[in-house]
Amino acid sequence: MQDSQAAELEKIQLTEIRNAIDAIDRQIQDLIGQRALCAQKVADIKTQGGKVEAVFYRPEREAQVLRAVRERNESLISDNDMARLFREIMSVCLALEHPTRVAYLGPEGSYSHSSALKQFGTSAHPLAVSTISDVFKAVEKGEADYGIVPVENSSEGVVKQTQNELIKTGLKISGEVDLAIHHxxxxxxxxxxxxxxxxxxxxxxxxxxxxxxxxxxxxxxxxxxxxxxxxxxxxxxxxxxxxxxxxxxxxxxxxxxxxNIEDQKDNTTKFWVVGSEKTAPSGLDKTALIVSMPNKAGALMDVLASFANRKISMTRIISTPSVNKKWDYVFFIDVLGHQDEPLLQEALQEVKDKSLFYKLLGSFPVSPLD
Incomplete structure (x- = not known):
């Protein structure tokens, strides 16, 4: 008899909780629908008057939204998982404004494909191409809105094909993605x-x-x-x-x-998003550039002092042989901050003045997703 009563009580309790879940699901669905309507209104405003060159994907805005999701999260769900849920909601809503076409090194199922989905969500329109060079070409020709390319692996170092293309391209970096790699x-x-x-x-x-x-x-x-x-x-x-x-x-x-046959279990590859638009400040950004300086004692230290003297943190420096002159090198440098910030503007101008070759690759948000 007691077992029967306990089973009946459990059934009642579960029914109450499931009813509560159903009610919450209806609220979530209604709110997502309202968010989608707002996204559609954004598209209407951006295209009013017959505009055809409107920019729909704003990397800095998405980074700000996802950071806010993490900061206000007090649930049992981890900050990163909560941000990933919102990443998908944002992807679906953005697709209502304009389907984002993303070129990546294919075919489907590559790590570049995974990084594209992590950055843009599953409602983006991925475009598989055969080489890293083709990723850049697809964006330059307007066949894709953005491209995503591998930049560096934590154990194997830089991806030379990407470095070579970055030196040549007129595209700008607009985002970064770190992807754990398990082979x-x-x-x-x-x-x-x-x-x-x-x-x-x-x-x-x-x-x-x-x-x-x-x-x-x-x-x-x-x-x-x-x-x-x-x-x-x-x-x-x-x-x-x-x-x-x-x-x-x-x-x-x-x-x-x-x-999991990779030699290093924390094996990670950094990807960069490339596009034609300059990215506005998000509040937590990096800036990437390429420089080459005169072959004389202290030249590199002199360039780096432009950042150090202004307490601008450098997050990455990579050297690679120049294709123009034997034993000359170009340096890929990443620093914290956005190119529009006054102190960084000063530093970049100073570096440009000291360099034989200078190319600003762009500023982009520090990724809000682990």
């Missing part, structure tokens, strides 16, 4: 003994170098344009394994022979 060994075969070759992007092969030496010392390594391309190749050849993501395994119906 899987994928094959259409269930039997690891059948694998004769392993294909992947050169960066991925480097990130898994020690694991491959320990587990496949005699296997041929095949560098290809992207890990997702390697996955597509593996689907057609049981003797070929690919290093790619779990998402790629699902997309191309491959078996995960081994998971």
């Amino acid at each position: 899987c060994l994928l094959s259409v075969s269930h039997d690891i003994e059948t694998i004769e070759r392993v294909a992947a992007h050169p960066q991925a092969l480097g990130q898994c170098e020690q694991w491959l030496k320990n587990n496949f010392p005699g296997v041929q390594l095949m560098p290809v344009e992207s890990n997702a391309l390697a996955a597509k190749m593996a689907k057609e050849d049981p003797t070929l394994a690919a290093i790619a993501s779990e998402q790629a395994a699902q997309l191309y119906e491959l078996h995960i022979l081994e998971a």
Whole structure:
């Protein structure tokens, strides 16, 4: 009898909670609908009078909204998970204004694809292209509104193809994405003994170098344009394994022979968003530039002093050989702050005056998503 009464009480309590959840869901749905109406009004204002060049995606505005979501979050949900939920709501609402076309190094299932979804949400229109150079070309030609490109990996360093394109392009950096990279060994075969070759992007092969030496010392390594391309190749050849993501395994119906094969477990790749528009200040920004200075003692220190003397923090400096002159180098420098801030404006002008080559890549919000 007591068991029966307890079961009945539990049923009543669960029904009450589920009814409360249903009521909350209706409120959430209604509020999202109201937000969508506001987004549509924004689009109407931006396009009134027949404007065709309106800018709908504002990186600084989205960063401000997501930071506010994190700051006011007092729920059981983590700050980052709450921000990701809002990222999707914002993506859906932005699509009502204007579908954002994003070029990335494909095919579908690549890490560049994952970074595009993280930055723009699943309602963006991703455009897969074959090379990093093609990402820049797609944006320059107007085939995409933005492009997303890998810049640097925490274990393998810079992506040279991206560096080369940044030197040449007229596009501006408008955002950054840090993506945790966990590699899987994928094959259409269930039997690891059948694998004769392993294909992947050169960066991925480097990130898994020690694991491959320990587990496949005699296997041929095949560098290809992207890990997702390697996955597509593996689907057609049981003797070929690919290093790619779990998402790629699902997309191309491959078996995960081994998971998390990267040598460093905190393996992370930084991506940059490139576009044609200058990004306004968000309140917490970075500025990126490229410089080359005279080949004389103290030249680099003199350039960096322009920032240090104004207490401007440098977050990244990378050197790469110049393509114009043997033994000359260009430096990729990131600093905290927006190019429109007076102190940073002074510093940038001073650096420009001291440099043989100077290129401002742009200012962009520090990513609000972990």
